[in-house]
Amino acid sequence: MLNVRSVGLSLSLHKGLPLGSGLGSSAAAAVAVNEIFGGHLSVSDLVLAGLESESKASGCHADNVTPAIMGGFVLIRSYDPLELIQLKFPPNLEEKDLLFVLVNPEFEAPTKKMLVALPMEIPMRDHVWNCSQAGPLVAAVLEGDFKGLGKALSSDRIVEPRRAPLIPGMEGVKKAAMEAGAFGCTISGAGPTLVAVTDDEEMGREIGDRMVEAFMEYGNLKASAMVKRLDRVGARLVSCIPG
Structure with missing residues (x-):
């Protein structure tokens, strides 16, 4: 895509x-190669490069x-042609931001x-139910509704x-996360x-911690947890060190 041949x-x-963690990491490689050769590709081209990877x-x-x-939330409308709609998650009026608690067990999937x-094949009732959660999920993102977002993403009946x-x-x-005060878990x-999902770092x-304990109790798996803030910018060059 960069027309580099030599x-x-x-x-x-x-x-x-x-x-095999389900966290996704192809984007960083696409951005890195693009920056090495001058950063000429558009965002949509970077997405296509990541998809190829x-x-x-x-x-x-x-x-x-x-x-x-x-960065943030993106609605994928279609693949052919590729149509993307970026959904802006607005800052909370109480100066809180969306936080994700990511708990990774020592288990590869x-x-x-x-x-x-x-x-x-998907039963019609499950299809209808999931569609009825997709609308509120998008609405929660656009409105900055933490609880609505958590409720919608916790309600999948297909996957x-x-x-x-x-x-x-x-x-x-998942039950331990909800009992500990999470707005949602999936x-x-x-x-x-x-x-x-939560809005409070502490x-x-x-x-x-509760989710890590539950992985050991219910799955006999060691796990680690990290709390990450919603990244509204996306993959980008942080620094460049000459070799």
Whole structure:
């Protein structure tokens, strides 16, 4: 895409993310290569490059790479042609921001395996239910509604029920997150990482601790937790060190 034909390129990536975690990391590589050669690609081109990278491993899915590059929340309207709608999550009037509690167990869930678990046919009642949650999810993002966002993302009846049994202790961990005060909790990407939503960093750490304990109690898995603020900017060059 950069029309570079005379230079070979080898990258060593230190992502700080466990493999098969459902956290998505293809965006960083696309942004890095683009910056090395002058940063000529547009955001949409970077998304396409990230999709090409992801397709080699687990199929063409824009749900991770697109918001990672663009920041915030992105609605994927279509793939052919690629149509993206960026949804602006407004600052909270009480100066609170959206926080994600990411809890990753020491357990690998390859994306291809998690995709195979999905149903080939979806009952009409489940389809209708999930559609009825998609609208409120978008509305919650546009309105900056933490509780509405958490409620909508916790209400999936198509994907989560099929993948939950493949993540040891998942249901107990989700219950622990909700009891600890999370607005919502679900699987991050294909899993096995779980993500909970809150607006308070101290509470987020408490939610993370409870989820880690629950992974050991219900799934006999060690886990680690981190609390991350919503990134409204997306993948970008932080520094450049001459080699």
